[in-house]
Amino acid sequence: MNWSLFFGELVSGLTLGSIYALIALGYTMVYGILKLLNFAHGDVYMVGAFIGFFILQWLGGPLKPVVTGWLAVAIMFAVAMIGCGALGVGIERFAYRPLRNAPRIAPLISALGVSIFLQNSALLLWGPQFRDYDTFDLVGVKSYHIGQNFFISNIQILTISVSIGLTIALTLIVSRTRTGKAMRATSFDRDAAEMMGISIDRVISFTFFLGSALAAAGGIMFGLVFGQIFSLMGFTAGLKGFTAAVVGGIGSIPGAVVGGFLIGLLEAFATGYLPGGSVYANLYVFALLIVMFLIRPSGLLGSPVIQKV
Amino acid sequence: MKKVVIAAVLAAIVAVLATAAWGSTTGASKVASVANADTALVKCGKTRSIGLLAPITGPAASLGLPQVHWANFYKNTYNRTHKKKIKLVPEDTMLGSANGTAEAVKGAQALGSNAAVLGVVGPAGSNEVKATTGALKGAGLGWVSGSATNTQITLDGTRTGFFFRTVPPDSSQSKSVTAYITGTLKLKRVYIIDDQEAYSTGLADEVQAQLQAKGVTVGRDGVSQQQSDFTSLINKIPRNTQLVYLPWQLPPKGKAFGQQMKSLGRAGVKLMGSDGLFDPLFSSLGNNVYDSFFPLNPADKRVAAFTKIHKSSELFGAPSYVATQVVTGAIDRACKNGTASRAEVRAQIKRTNILAATSLLGLQVKFDKHGDMVKKPFGIYHSVKGVFVRVA
Numbered sequence: 265m266n267w268s269l270f271f272g273e274l275v276s277g278l279t280l281g282s283i284y285a286l287i288a289l290g291y292t293m294v295y296g297i298l299k300l301l302n303f304a305h306g307d308v309y310m311v312g313a314f315i316g317f318f319i320l321q322w323l324g325g326p327l328k329p330v331v332t333g334w335l336a337v338a339i340m341f342a343v344a345m346i347g348c349g350a351l352g353v354g355i356e357r358f359a360y361r362p363l364r365n366a367p368r369i370a371p372l373i374s375a376l377g378v379s380i381f382l383q384n385s386a387l388l389l390w391g392p393q394f395r396d397y398d399t400f401d402l403v404g405v406k407s408y409h410i411g412q413n414f415f416i417s418n419i420q421i422l423t424i425s426v427s428i429g430l431t432i433a434l435t436l437i438v439s440r441t442r443t444g445k446a447m448r449a450t451s452f453d454r455d456a457a458e459m460m461g462i463s464i465d466r467v468i469s470f471t472f473f474l475g476s477a478l479a480a481a482g483g484i485m486f487g488l489v490f491g492q493i494f495s496l497m498g499f500t501a502g503l504k505g506f507t508a509a510v511v512g513g514i515g516s517i518p519g520a521v522v523g524g525f526l527i528g529l530l531e532a533f534a535t536g537y538l539p540g541g542s543v544y545a546n547l548y549v550f551a552l553l554i555v556m557f558l559i560r561p562s563g564l565l566g567s568p569v570i571q572k573v
Numbered sequence: 574m575k576k577v578v579i580a581a582v583l584a585a586i587v588a589v590l591a592t593a594a595w596g597s598t599t600g601a602s603k604v605a606s607v608a609n610a611d612t613a614l615v616k617c618g619k620t621r622s623i624g625l626l627a628p629i630t631g632p633a634a635s636l637g638l639p640q641v642h643w644a645n646f647y648k649n650t651y652n653r654t655h656k657k658k659i660k661l662v663p664e665d666t667m668l669g670s671a672n673g674t675a676e677a678v679k680g681a682q683a684l685g686s687n688a689a690v691l692g693v694v695g696p697a698g699s700n701e702v703k704a705t706t707g708a709l710k711g712a713g714l715g716w717v718s719g720s721a722t723n724t725q726i727t728l729d730g731t732r733t734g735f736f737f738r739t740v741p742p743d744s745s746q747s748k749s750v751t752a753y754i755t756g757t758l759k760l761k762r763v764y765i766i767d768d769q770e771a772y773s774t775g776l777a778d779e780v781q782a783q784l785q786a787k788g789v790t791v792g793r794d795g796v797s798q799q800q801s802d803f804t805s806l807i808n809k810i811p812r813n814t815q816l817v818y819l820p821w822q823l824p825p826k827g828k829a830f831g832q833q834m835k836s837l838g839r840a841g842v843k844l845m846g847s848d849g850l851f852d853p854l855f856s857s858l859g860n861n862v863y864d865s866f867f868p869l870n871p872a873d874k875r876v877a878a879f880t881k882i883h884k885s886s887e888l889f890g891a892p893s894y895v896a897t898q899v900v901t902g903a904i905d906r907a908c909k910n911g912t913a914s915r916a917e918v919r920a921q922i923k924r925t926n927i928l929a930a931t932s933l934l935g936l937q938v939k940f941d942k943h944g945d946m947v948k949k950p951f952g953i954y955h956s957v958k959g960v961f962v963r964v965a
Binding site: 419 | 630632634769794795797799801802803804806809823826828833835836837
């Protein structure tokens, strides 16, 4: 057994899975409340990565930031999460709300339209070039090792920790706050919740804000770990996040996190162990999606929908 | 109701047949227009147009812009000293973008249908050369690339007489790389990662075969050009690997790979890129970085003049200067009687002979029957304080 390879892929998978989990949370929350697959979510993640990049430039760039590297990272997270939260609210207000009572295919098409709009706007505004976070210059990447076989970098630790921290914060918001209770009520029965005096519009806007903010955090984490961002990065990441949400059980917050980590680990171990894995890792990931649909359509932690007849 | 359905079906059949007939007519006229494009005489006039296919934007823009700069540098130099002027007609190929070579094909089609264009400089990538062959050859255009190095694109016979290049092929590059790894660095364990493109897999295959023939243990893998996460792949590289060879086209990806190697505690492993990674982004990774590149003459006064204008030598683009020089010279000769056809320009490209003493490349530019330069050495460079310095 090559333990070095095993632990290496484990850390890579958890890092990648952290990013997928954050994207999947946005998909699952919006689906839970609106029963809508928000296909623009991957592009919100891309916008978050770019907001982080431009904030970094505004702070003087990675070589000479006007604040310390870690403070710059914190500011990038904060601004990008607020910016993307606002973007998510805007998308819901103008692209989905007018279609709330339309047939279910209409908002789905609208979501695809928003995705293409965001992608092409990014291409037009920022060009198709890769933008470099230069994490080495910004925070100084350090690699830690335990024994001969276990290696992890400070950026990987940060990514996994931030992801777990944000998931816990989200869980607390949903389970312990009045707004969270309103979200759960809306998800359970929108009409009944409205009759109980809950402002549905406000709850839905807040859900979009949270989901988009989490996607922005994922985008910045991608830039920090892998060094570069580009305007088309949201498409594949969005698909993986969606797959993670489905595998975990769409509508389930713990399911999204489990699905995200599962997809990340599968991708990493497929690259490390399976033939042609580094080229065909996506094949294995999407094959899992198909298998999951066949065996357990409601996902790992999703509950089967019971229909009255 | 039944009659309405029958009428609708009949109308649809008629429409399909009419469309097919129209398509076959336009197809015939296309064939005629291709033949015309090849031999049609164009009045040379005071300004002659040359197409320029390059990745002006996109992931490989850092390679394409130097090519555009060097081509424009030649154009400006030429126009200052000649009464007849040349004009470059740029088309962006967006090499490495998500839609593959579609943009390159679109650009080639646009140049083909522009009657004023007599020859083309570019495109940059070997896969783009393959993809644009139909459009350029169909329009009768001769084209000269300053960076497409895949060995087979001149030898497979598909574009003989149409395609030429002012860079040595991979077969030459692979020999220089193998000789340096085994002879100078004396390494025994090498890992090769291609980026799944024609240029990359071709060069990787050649280097792998030559290294194995010399007793080197070689591991092999591939990644997609769209990929940014290399950590899982890096974990696979055996710990005792001495050098990772990356015959890639996109310097930002090369830099990301090097940074991820460092972050995973692999900073000690040497990295060697191919001409596609000959870029400050890659050399900035540190002193364990090597690269192979064209045998330019850095002392040439044209390099100094270019550097003065652009604040950087951008040497990757220099063969595009020579490519522009080749096409311009061919058009000049074909235009001696005031008119020229694309076929005449192609014939003149074949007859190019720029002597070593005046060539920016530092070697004679003359093409063999396949469209390759007769002399084709390759140099090896080492990153010293973030800048590539020639070592072999």
